[in-house]
Amino acid sequence: MKPVRLGYTKRNKLQAAQKRTNIYADAALKVVFNGKKTVTMFEMTKLISGHVK
DSSP states (O other), X not given: OHHHHHHHHHHTTOBOSSSTTEEEOOHHHHHHTTTOSXXXXXXXXXXXXTTOO
């Protein structure tokens, strides 16, 4: 899951330039991130794991 997750964020330029552990939500990720605009990589892993079985 990690390579897919990081590939998506890099491909769509969603990783913050200054603080690389922050991820910006696009329209698709905003649903997964419970409406948050920005999450850390650690939060992202926790939020995504709730959607994957």
